[in-house]
Amino acid sequence: MHIPTRWMKILKDIWSNRSRSLLVIFSIAIGVASVGMITNAGIMVQRDLYGSFAEGNPASLEIYTSPFQRDLTSAVDAMREVEDVQARRVERASVLNGDGEWDDLALNAFPDLTDLKVNRVDLVEGSMSLGVREIAIERQSAEGLGIAVGDTITIKMEGDRTYDLEVVGIVHDLYGMPYALLGEVTGYVNLESLKWMGEPSYYNKLDVVVAENKYDQEHVLEVGNIIRDRVIEPSGYRVGSMGVPGLGSDPGKHWAGDQIDGFLLILQIMGVMAVLLSGGLVVNTVSAILVQQIRQIGIMRSIGAVRSQLIAMYFFNVLAYSVLGLAVALPLGLLGSWWLAEFAAGFVNFDLTTVNISWQVMTLQITLGLLMPLGVAIYPILSGTRMSVYDAIYQYGIGSEGSGWLDRALMRVRNLAPPVVLALRNTFRNKARLVFTLLTLTLAGAMFIAVFSTRASLTVQIENIARYVAFDAALGLPFGSKKQTVEREALRIPEISVAEGWAQSIGVIVREDGSESGELEIVGLPYDAVTIEPLMLEGRWLEASDTNKIVVNDDLLDEESGLAIGSEITLKIGSRQRTYQVVGVTSKHLSGSRIYMEYGSFGQLTNRPNQVDTIRVRGNLEAIGSSAEQDVIAFQLENRFENASLSKSSSITRHAIFGDFTDVFDLILVVLMIMAGLLALVGGLGLTGTLGINVLERTREIGVLRAVGASNMSVRQVIVIEGVVVGLISWVLGALLSGPSGRALAGAVVNAVMQADLIYTYSFAGLLLWLVVVGFIAVFSSLAPARRAARLTVREVLDYE
Template structure:
């Protein structure tokens, strides 16, 4: 066979069916482009976020202690395991936004401000340190508060003193959890400004960078314990807590490292799915070409073309599809990775410096774009070219099968089915291998779509577990010295409050068997019959009403961090410098916001020496029932005003709904990403269904001619194609529902563990199931439009004279 003749045939095959060429090219481009988008975006995020984070020299461990001078940091650097130490003052305050409401503010005062060593940040505008009566705001805080350099801002301290400062600069601090997530703005002032505000010129946080590369939590805590015992305690300073920065992160990791890992994992799973689906579409398309050109294959064989030549010609055809798809996929992947990286940057508050295509990502895209289509197409090509010359030329058209399938026998026995519907059903199930490819494509798309909703439902269920521990309408933090009786009595005097409950909150550490200590753990003293907490027991029982007992309940967060904690075992807890022995009587579910120990209120009061004092008051409009969001906001305002006027507390109150708004926003973003990726899968699935219907019409050309000859109208042919499409859609929905029962818990477990590092509470989403039913029906309708139109335009002479 002449080489030029083969090129002419390949060109005519491609240009003669532009729709098919575009269909296959787009399917390859979607799969390969999605892979490029995800892998390139993950590299951009890791390059820019982690590099900017590491450039700031992040602290491995924080020590919160009583007021100390900056010389303590110099003394800590004398310990061999300490690389660098820095003193910082964190002052809780509020800042008035341009809208007039007050927001939480963390004021930072850093020792040696001209040469910051640990947790460095970049100045975007202005200079650092600011002058007296000036403040620098973190850029996201300034943006959301509505301020620009030169504006006057009002800062209010905890004792209600207010100061007007000039905004002299904007900083970018990637070490701080963004204002949009945590709800706490970040500001930076000088020590001179702190003195002018009437505060002592001391520090309360020691930031330590440990020697070494890979630092474990245990090692960082051991170094902090050494600083505490060798320097701080002998000098008379009290260490309130020792903490690893971040949200469950390891020392030196970005505070959202686990969440970023889960986010990227979701995208990688979806990219693999998109690639598999595009492979199914390629198989169907190649089958269509071979079916349409069966007689051509026979003629080529008759004039001397070898099977090897024919196979190589069709493989070259596939190669052209692949190259065209790759050409589209590369820019699609770059644009998509730019969008995805900037989406993450806005959320995590870092800068995307540049978008580039690295060689490893390019090689992955080339390998998938070229290798995957050739791999999946080789079998149908070998199968299609194995036909004999006689069968190819004389047996093409209506099948001469002598054996009728059981399904067709069953259909023939059902008299109530009208002929067009019977023809649609027979066409649907006639080519079972092709149907299997189409169904697998749509089934995978449906399973991942439903799994996305089920993952969101499971994440929501996880939050519902956490809500058990914040079963209040509003709460208010109280200063030291407020008794339980006084706080509860004052709260119950407020109109609309039907129940009030005081909690004592302290901090301690677990003393291990080797005498090392854990990082700081929150200890809660509450009534055993509390009405503002509904714990979910994992093991053991809840606290019993036994005053001064040595029983505690711990949460799963603590069990995960401290090995050996079990129901019935004794643990050593150090509170206020003294170690006490307690028996673990129960373990409750994970809280997300960290390790916690529960004990009876009177027991904790006695151990801390703060008899009958509470640290927060929790209120309900009605005992045993949560109020609406509007009622919660009203109660919070009344609670805050009442306690402020009574001179008890000047703190801001918190509602239950506002407490969970941050978590909900994060999970909504995860759902959005899941749905975008599921939508891409559905797009590839719809392309596959449309291609299958087109192949079926090619095979049934003469049957369509017969129908035309006996008077079938256009709408009848359209109805046949539409019914066939809807039948395939419905069957795929059923199979997708079955498959989702397996894929949903797997995806939910992977995502929840990656994001929250906890076991899941799985919830299957019926909403996702029914929504996919609506989507698949729409896919069925729109996928049939082009093939149905093509069938309706065919004339009798044209179809009966079809090759």
């Protein structure tokens, strides 16, 4: 088959300049694969996570109550507002791990694990038909602790009572918080096993699916109030808490759905940026080809080639790059989406059923991979083929001199070393090409710094949340514990210098129209408490004389429109209610809406004077202890209170609350940093291409330098300094752009993961680190063009004539 000469020329050009061809091919591939990876991963996550989640009949509402029997479940199930209901017992315990240490265990008890109506679990291995002294373990917990079917594990209940249970099954629970996130083991037993362990046989939680409008949060909470008022409380039981499962999610939606969608959106935006940057590299590469082949274009024009033929020929060149880039991008995007979806699956604890690329994603990648390179190549191809035959043949190798104010200013620079002066002047000769190069490096730098600013902002966000848990350890207390007794007992421990008893209850706001708000936490604490360091947004904190004053957090203001400083609200706990005035607003908590009141006022509202529910302690009034010190204090507190028969609960340390939480952010930031690294890679490739074009354009000028005695080192210095100048300019521009881009990225991450308002913190450490990175990129990208320029001899230059 005969291939026309001009097409054969393009194919030979691609093969003879393999390094350049590979640069542009992989640049296109990186951009297109990034978009394909993120989009396809999102489709697989939606298919497998959300599909499996819906199949298990997820609860619309979860209600924690005082102990109840199965008759309450039947009464709730008979309500026309309820489609399904499942009773369970949730008990806190500990399990002995392979290192001889105790891990937290959430023990779930059901009548029959194989016949769940709501939040169904799936069998992975073994059996779900549980007998006495048998337990099933959630699969992620089993993997974390190295537990297998047939093993015997030791669990510890309240009072340090230990029991050995045989593991007969490994199950998959898509509805609970995963072990990878909280570090808490999840186990399942029947009520007979609880009874064998000395525990009373009762339930304390209802998982409810409403009959209508099950995805309407307001309706779901209204049904919850109906269940409480018509069935639970008239039956003699008390509601402890009630709400929609998840981290601020809507009913029927996976608990991490908003976070996953938000994170994928952020990655999608970064993928689009990678495409734009790779487009800049295509422009540079096409420009390099045209500059290198200017004399060839002139010769072809002189023997009869028309401009349309030349345009078609170079468009074919770009098309060839696009097709080859797509050949790399499609499998690379599939592998990347597999990795990203597996990352999400391991983190959120779901299974990928199949790994494939959807036709929508393939269409998107093919369209993007073909149209983007061809679109951005229009300008350089049209401008490069417009040159006359004379200019193409006789002006090749001579750089054009600028005549703008900047060029004139640079011509007056005299006090610097000659290589520096030449590099400065050469940098600004072709301003359009400089803009393309600066665009790629500036965007990469802005995103790099933005990732570090996001990390700094998240750190500040966590520190602000930590202000509300300003203790070394805390211990839950049985109902009716006396404040003075528990504080005195805690202060008898030598390691403890501060002890505060706090009271808590679940209540509602009674609005003026008689309707009630969703449930919220009401806290009674000393007005001068030191285990909380509230960040006040408005108003003031509590004072000793505040018998009818309260402080609310900003979460409550989001829930109750019209609430402000000076507002009077009626609070209801059980059947008791009182009216209070809002005097202060604190920053948001991860725990949701909360109201603080002076301890005495809380006792009057609840009719529980001098009673507390939690003891919070510190070893040092001046500072929070280290993780090791917190563990020691927690151990001493547990033992002391157990020996004094004041509490059999497990304590919690401050570092345990935030340890796994910060690990989540670190994983997210690693993924963002990988994306920022890809952008920096594309930016570096663009700089390499720009410097290579500049060397080609100034071939005869370099020859003149060699003719007057310039050494190889001097020629290299000119090119390397030119690259460093471009890098420094991009650093300045990236620094300017990193402020708004960092705020946008940090806000998106905080909103996606924490659903909280942003407290933005700029990372000057990221700014300085990018200076180092861009300096390295500039030098490294300059080496190949500098080496090529240094190899040019006077004879080679004269060969161009």
